[in-house]
Amino acid sequence: DGGITQSPKYLFRKEGQNVTLSCEQNLNHDAMYWYRQDPGQGLRLIYYSQIVNDFQKGDIAEGYSVSREKKESFPLTVTSAQKNPTAFYLCASSKGTSGNTGELFFGEGSRLTVL
Amino acid sequence: SQQGEEDPQALSIQEGENATMNCSYKTSINNLQWYRQNSGRGLVHLILIRSNEREKHSGRLRVTLDTSKKSSSLLITASRAADTASYFCATTNDYKLSFGAGTTVTVRA
Numbered sequence: 001d002g003g004i005t006q007s008p009k010y011l012f013r014k015e016g017q018n019v020t021l022s023c024e025q026n027l028n029h030d031a032m033y034w035y036r037q038d039p040g041q042g043l044r045l046i047y048y049s050q051i052v053n054d055f056q057k058g059d060i061a062e063g064y065s066v067s068r069e070k071k072e073s074f075p076l077t078v079t080s081a082q083k084n085p086t087a088f089y090l091c092a093s094s095k096g097t098s099g100n101t102g103e104l105f106f107g108e109g110s111r112l113t114v115l
Numbered sequence: 116s117q118q119g120e121e122d123p124q125a126l127s128i129q130e131g132e133n134a135t136m137n138c139s140y141k142t143s144i145n146n147l148q149w150y151r152q153n154s155g156r157g158l159v160h161l162i163l164i165r166s167n168e169r170e171k172h173s174g175r176l177r178v179t180l181d182t183s184k185k186s187s188s189l190l191i192t193a194s195r196a197a198d199t200a201s202y203f204c205a206t207t208n209d210y211k212l213s214f215g216a217g218t219t220v221t222v223r224a
Contacts, residue, residue: 004157033211042203043158043214058211090157103148104205104212106157 002027006091006107013078013085013114021076021110023091030095032074033104036060037088046089049074078112086114119147119204119215127221134191136218138204139184145207147180149189152201152217161189161202194222 004025013019025032031050035043045058049068063082068074074093078085088111092104119140128134138147146165150158164171164180164187171178177190191198201217 006157035214040216042216045211045213048211088155092158102146103160103163104150104158106159108157109155111155 004091004093004105004107006110008110009108011110011112013112015114016080018077018079019112021078021089023074023076023107024072025093026072027093027105029093030071031093032068033092034066034074034076035090035092037090043090046076085112087112119206119213121202121204121215121218123218124216125219127223128194130194130196130222130224132194134194134198134220136189136202136220138187138215140206141185147187148205148207148212149178150203150205152203158203196222196224198222
């Protein structure tokens with residue numbers, strides 16, 4: 001079945017460590033996104049990519065990095081520079097690109113806890 | 116930045132009742148979408164309404180859009196326990212989707 005797979009589902013990190021969250025899609029979508037969700041809040045956009053080898057910062061990119069070397073994959077690295085990384089991270093993809101963002105398909109999320 | 120704001124923040128209803136939640140936004144949009152999120156899970160797309168549409172139906176869902184008031188509403192009719200979730204509106208402006216903080220709906224059996 002087509003969909004988006006995020007891993008790991010749960011991740012614990014010590015302060016000062018970088019961690020990478022995986023996101024893979026087999027929907028043949030051009031656009032991919034990373035969102036952060038804090039308890040009781042909406043989603044905030046971290047980074048997005050409309051095409052392979054290209055990505056843009058969202059609203060809260062500081063302390064995060066991404067790469068888009070393959071259409072199917074959009075990993076997110078939470079660096080030690082991110083001051084408050086404990087959150088629920090959601091990856092999404094869509095067919096639409098600039099100017100025509102349609103339905104987003106989401107993964108099941110990765111919950112990162114900093115100890 | 117969050118574009119949409121849902122109201123109310125939380126809603127508790129009896130099974131079989133209707134649930135209505137509203138979304139207001141600030142700037143012009145291409146379309147508006149509603150998503151559902153079960154606790155600890157990813158979001159699931161429910162319905163998309165374009166800026167030139169006023170009403171849309173999908174099963175027990177009815178969405179309205181009033182671009183003059185920059186607002187939308189989501190109505191869930193004949194609610195079921197399985198409708199217990201958080202509901203988010205999301206607005207599209209150019210290339211990205213901006214989400215509100217959501218309405219948490221609890222359906223009591």
